[in-house]
Amino acid sequence: MTTEAPTEDLGAATPAEQQPLSEVVIRFAGDSGDGMQITGTQFTSTSALVGNDLSTLPDFPAEIRAPAGTLPGVSAFQVRIADHDIHTPGDAPDVLVAMNPAALEVNLKDLEPNGVVILNTDEFTARNFKKAGLETDPREDGKLEGYRVFEVDLTTVTRRALEDSPLDVRAKDRCKNFFALGMCYWLFSRPMEPTVEWLQKKFAKKPEVAEANITCLRAGWNYCDITGLFQVKYEVESAALRPGTYRNINGNLALALGSVAASRKSGLPLFLGSYPITPASDLLHHLSTMKHYGVTTFQAEDEIAAVCAAIGASFGGALGMCSTSGPGLALKAEAINLALMVELPLVVFNIQRAGPSTGMPTKTEQSDLLQAMFGRNGEAPLPVIAPESPADCFWAALEACRVAVESMVPVVLLSDGYLANGAEPWRLPDLSELPDFPVEFHSEVEGFAPYSRDDETLARPWAIPGTAGLEHRIGGLEKQDLTGNVSYDPDNHQRMTDLRAEKVARVARRIAPLEVDGPTKGKLLVLGWGSTQGTIHGAVKAARAEGLEVSRAHLRWLNPFPSNLEEVLASFDQVLVPEMNGGQLAFLLRGTFLADVVSYPKVEGKPFYRHEIVTRIKQCLEVE
Amino acid sequence: MATDTTVLKKKDFQSDQEVRWCPGCGDYAILSALQTVMPELGIPKERLVVISGIGCSSRFPYYMNTFGFHTIHGRAPAIATGLKTSRPDLEVWVITGDGDALSIGGNHLIHALRRNVNLKILLFNNRIYGLTKGQYSPTSEVGKRTKSTPVGSIDTPFDPVSVALGAGASMVARSVDIFQKHLKETLRRVAEHSGSAFVEILQNCNIFNDGAFSYLTDKEQREAEGLYLEHGQPLVFGPEGARRGLRLDPTSLRLENVALGDGVEAEDCLVWDENRPDPALAFLLAQCRPPEYPTALGVLRRVERPTYDGAVVEQIAQQQERRGTGTLEELLYSGETWQVAADGSIRR
Numbered sequence: 027m028t029t030e031a032p033t034e035d036l037g038a039a040t041p042a043e044q045q046p047l048s049e050v051v052i053r054f055a056g057d058s059g060d061g062m063q064i065t066g067t068q069f070t071s072t073s074a075l076v077g078n079d080l081s082t083l084p085d086f087p088a089e090i091r092a093p094a095g096t097l098p099g100v101s102a103f104q105v106r107i108a109d110h111d112i113h114t115p116g117d118a119p120d121v122l123v124a125m126n127p128a129a130l131e132v133n134l135k136d137l138e139p140n141g142v143v144i145l146n147t148d149e150f151t152a153r154n155f156k157k158a159g160l161e162t163d164p165r166e167d168g169k170l171e172g173y174r175v176f177e178v179d180l181t182t183v184t185r186r187a188l189e190d191s192p193l194d195v196r197a198k199d200r201c202k203n204f205f206a207l208g209m210c211y212w213l214f215s216r217p218m219e220p221t222v223e224w225l226q227k228k229f230a231k232k233p234e235v236a237e238a239n240i241t242c243l244r245a246g247w248n249y250c251d252i253t254g255l256f257q258v259k260y261e262v263e264s265a266a267l268r269p270g271t272y273r274n275i276n277g278n279l280a281l282a283l284g285s286v287a288a289s290r291k292s293g294l295p296l297f298l299g300s301y302p303i304t305p306a307s308d309l310l311h312h313l314s315t316m317k318h319y320g321v322t323t324f325q326a327e328d329e330i331a332a333v334c335a336a337i338g339a340s341f342g343g344a345l346g347m348c349s350t351s352g353p354g355l356a357l358k359a360e361a362i363n364l365a366l367m368v369e370l371p372l373v374v375f376n377i378q379r380a381g382p383s384t385g386m387p388t389k390t391e392q393s394d395l396l397q398a399m400f401g402r403n404g405e406a407p408l409p410v411i412a413p414e415s416p417a418d419c420f421w422a423a424l425e426a427c428r429v430a431v432e433s434m435v436p437v438v439l440l441s442d443g444y445l446a447n448g449a450e451p452w453r454l455p456d457l458s459e460l461p462d463f464p465v466e467f468h469s470e471v472e473g474f475a476p477y478s479r480d481d482e483t484l485a486r487p488w489a490i491p492g493t494a495g496l497e498h499r500i501g502g503l504e505k506q507d508l509t510g511n512v513s514y515d516p517d518n519h520q521r522m523t524d525l526r527a528e529k530v531a532r533v534a535r536r537i538a539p540l541e542v543d544g545p546t547k548g549k550l551l552v553l554g555w556g557s558t559q560g561t562i563h564g565a566v567k568a569a570r571a572e573g574l575e576v577s578r579a580h581l582r583w584l585n586p587f588p589s590n591l592e593e594v595l596a597s598f599d600q601v602l603v604p605e606m607n608g609g610q611l612a613f614l615l616r617g618t619f620l621a622d623v624v625s626y627p628k629v630e631g632k633p634f635y636r637h638e639i640v641t642r643i644k645q646c647l648e649v650e
Numbered sequence: 651m652a653t654d655t656t657v658l659k660k661k662d663f664q665s666d667q668e669v670r671w672c673p674g675c676g677d678y679a680i681l682s683a684l685q686t687v688m689p690e691l692g693i694p695k696e697r698l699v700v701i702s703g704i705g706c707s708s709r710f711p712y713y714m715n716t717f718g719f720h721t722i723h724g725r726a727p728a729i730a731t732g733l734k735t736s737r738p739d740l741e742v743w744v745i746t747g748d749g750d751a752l753s754i755g756g757n758h759l760i761h762a763l764r765r766n767v768n769l770k771i772l773l774f775n776n777r778i779y780g781l782t783k784g785q786y787s788p789t790s791e792v793g794k795r796t797k798s799t800p801v802g803s804i805d806t807p808f809d810p811v812s813v814a815l816g817a818g819a820s821m822v823a824r825s826v827d828i829f830q831k832h833l834k835e836t837l838r839r840v841a842e843h844s845g846s847a848f849v850e851i852l853q854n855c856n857i858f859n860d861g862a863f864s865y866l867t868d869k870e871q872r873e874a875e876g877l878y879l880e881h882g883q884p885l886v887f888g889p890e891g892a893r894r895g896l897r898l899d900p901t902s903l904r905l906e907n908v909a910l911g912d913g914v915e916a917e918d919c920l921v922w923d924e925n926r927p928d929p930a931l932a933f934l935l936a937q938c939r940p941p942e943y944p945t946a947l948g949v950l951r952r953v954e955r956p957t958y959d960g961a962v963v964e965q966i967a968q969q970q971e972r973r974g975t976g977t978l979e980e981l982l983y984s985g986e987t988w989q990v991a992a993d994g995s996i997r998r
């Protein structure tokens with residue numbers, strides 16, 4: 027918890043004193059049935075309305091229905107609120123709400139020293155200790171030393187608050203998360219009205235449920251007010267956000283919105299072929315609700331059929347796309363190569379997760395970069411783009427679609443689990459900010475050659491079935507230049523290979539040059555890509571605050587690289603490359619530019635902490 | 651401008667590409683039959699799309715002067731599904747083989763059929779891998795000696811028609827490459843069907859599996875071994891003087907191959923009804939094999955059910971009717987939004 031004045035600290039103030047905080051990270055943790063995701067999202071929405079900048083990250087249990095009270099069954103939601111511009115959900119929570127011993131056990135190790143723990147003591151029973159694999163009561167065995175612990179018999183006080191409610195005991199107990207939320211609202215001086223309204227709307231058909239939850243929310247607030255449990259209330263002022271309309275958005279929803287926007291801006295109907303896979307399935311879910319925008323979603327029989335159907339749709343003149351994660355990308359490789367060979371547009375959303383093989387589906391990683399680059403037979407380059415934040419997924423999707431149709435090429439977009447599920451406020455664009463790229467299919471019969479090319483982009487004409495006089499055949503066999511007939515001619519194969527590569531390389535002419543944040547030359551550049559942007563940004567800021575001279579740049583296009591990348595790399599004595607993989611971008615940079623970059627790989631299935639990168643920066647600069 | 655369909659001839663469907671199958675290959679006959687039937691369908695040729703996978707048969711699109719897509723091994727039904735679903739105005743024909751459709755692409759075939767995507771799927775069954783030069787295929791008989799089974803195959807083969815019936819295909823037929831009249835008639839009937847239509851075409855690979863179907867296709871065998879299905883007619887076959895029929899034994903639920911005459915008449919045989927909603931009898935017929943039974947040729951099943959592509963279009967239309975066609979503004983400015991004013995105040 028970063029306080030305005032470091033001397034002011036939680037618990038050190040006089041009763042009910044209002045204390046300003048610059049930012050705070052709160053983690054709600056409980057059993058998957060405890061409603062922690064709802065609690066977290068409500069706290070988030072309310073904080074948005076208070077005007078805080080914020081960033082959130084849910085942590086779902088790996089198993090769908092792990093036994094209640096066990097470690098694998100723990101579900102958590104982390105939210106960081108601030109009175110200033112922030113880019114990540116924060117490294118370590120300052121406040122942990124733990125609904126049972128398992129939630130405490132799983133999350134305590136992340137808590138900041140001297141952090142606040144709020145416990146539901148009703149769940150701290152011998153039986154639950156056993157379920158959580160604990161030998162002793164963590165309240166008594168010293169585990170909680172160094173933290174400020176607040177014990178609340180949450181189940182008891184919830185039941186007491188609901189004495190008059192017609193609900194049965196089980197339903198009453200389900201309201202305890204709102205009691206806890208009410209307490210947090212008191213502690214962080216949030217208004218209750220938005221949540222009250224939300225509950226009324228959500229349970230319009232079950233007014234007794236709405237009523238019970240509202241009662242608990244208010245009871246939680248009053249409990250703090252009356253008992254004086256916390257002797258201090260905190261206030262996080264609103265951040266100076268750019269004027270505009272905002273909504274909270276996660277990466278997968280942003281990809282869906284970006285895709286539909288691309289469909290409208292190109293004038294092409296959207297066709298998504300997909301096969302359910304964590305953490306990409308939400309993209310399929312979202313687009314399935316957008317049918318009235320002319321969206322077709324096809325849940326295929328497998329990953330291969332999903333991409334093949336998208337290619338078929340592209341052949342017919344649709345904006346064909348598919349969504350998957352690493353193992354699915356592997357299965358799609360041959361079909362993506364077909365799209366590359368027949369030069370049809372295709373957008374492949376790959377929401378990366380920890381691999382190899384099934385790996386850790388719910389954990390994040392950036393380890394499919396080389397798969398996206400090289401995971402196909404033959405010489406098969408294609409454009410690769412990576413969004414840098416949940417909201418940026420919207421823009422990246424739009425850009426990927428645009429390049430795909432302009433260059434008649436499959437494009438891979440690399441998001442990851444962290445972006446997919448993480449959320450942040452998004453200032454909605456003015457519709458005029460969105461680029462138009464209307465697609466015109468080829469219609470000229472005279473002189474039609476399926477593999478002739480646009481002078482600038484080298485794209486071949488998109489001549490769709492149904493156009494009289496343009497009947498032609500395409501396929502995965504090597505094409506003769508211009509005619510597209512099958513050809514085994516050696517010179518032609520060289521030429522076509524070069525043309526396909528050049529077409530991708532030329533995308534660099536239409537993408538923004540790499541921008542350097544900070545001095546454009548110097549001792550150290552931290553170069554990242556994809557979802558690490560927020561953390562790197564924060565780390566570089568922190569290092570600068572300590573007086574270090576360090577610059578930062580972030581790659582959006584991994585293929586082709588922006589045309590000034592080599593020059594930027596050469597302008598720094600050292601280039602530090604943090605990435606959530608074994609050093610894949612570093613490998614590319616070394617191979618492409620013979621640049622001796624400093625690789626900082628991490629594969630723990632979770633994002634970098636800011637302090638980790640700050641430490642590396644210091645190591646590079648040889649300061650303590 | 652659409653092509654005038656009244657003047658289309660066979661040659662309009664022949665592309666300028668040299669046909670490269672082995673001389674004597676059964677694929678030539680199938681190509682010729684389809685090129686003959688196509689002009690009769692009254693469909694502008696730019697609306698015809700031929701999609702194939704990999705294998706000898708899959709070279710087919712190159713020889714048809716329509717839109718064509720020679721895709722990857724086994725995936726033609728999936729690619730065709732995407733095309734037909736997003737472009738229901740097109741007529742999409744899939745050309746595949748026994749290896750392509752039943753081995754590497756088995757999954758896509760059964761799912762296209764169960765969904766009832768409005769595709770015409772022609773499976774050229776030569777019971778061998780031709781393009782890779784002679785390995786056994788999923789339809790090769792047990793004991794088959796090939797390059798990859800030098801001491802005989804031990805795999806139990808698929809019967810393609812049974813697979814299609816099992817997958818719930820709404821139309822299933824079987825024909826033979828060189829039975830041109832029968833083949834063309836089958837293709838015509840298939841073209842008329844709304845929904846997935848699957849045709850197994852027995853095809854001779856004279857290089858790697860010559861004579862695989864000679865028990866049926868040899869001149870003297872055609873009448874004795876072929877059961878030519880006709881809707882509403884009894885299941886009878888065989889040359890004059892040696893007529894036989896198939897009778898259903900109600901207790902064992904087996905088909906009996908009986909000689910006609912001597913008190914057993916055509917009327918006693920099962921009357922063929924290709925429109926039966928349940929596929930049980932079609933399945934019995936599909937499984938009929940020599941030497942005990944004749945080979946059933948013609949339409950084994952034809953039922954009406956909603957097409958997948960039609961349902962997709964309908965669902966989108968329904969949603970648009972209910973919710974409007976949506977604007978980008980509605981799309982982006984949906985969900986919970988809030989406004990930050992220039993003075994920093996916030997409104998919902």
Ligand code: SF4
Nearest residue numbers: 672675706780855856
């Ligand atoms: S190998 Fe057999 S199937 Fe292939 S073209 Fe030659 S004869 Fe026809």
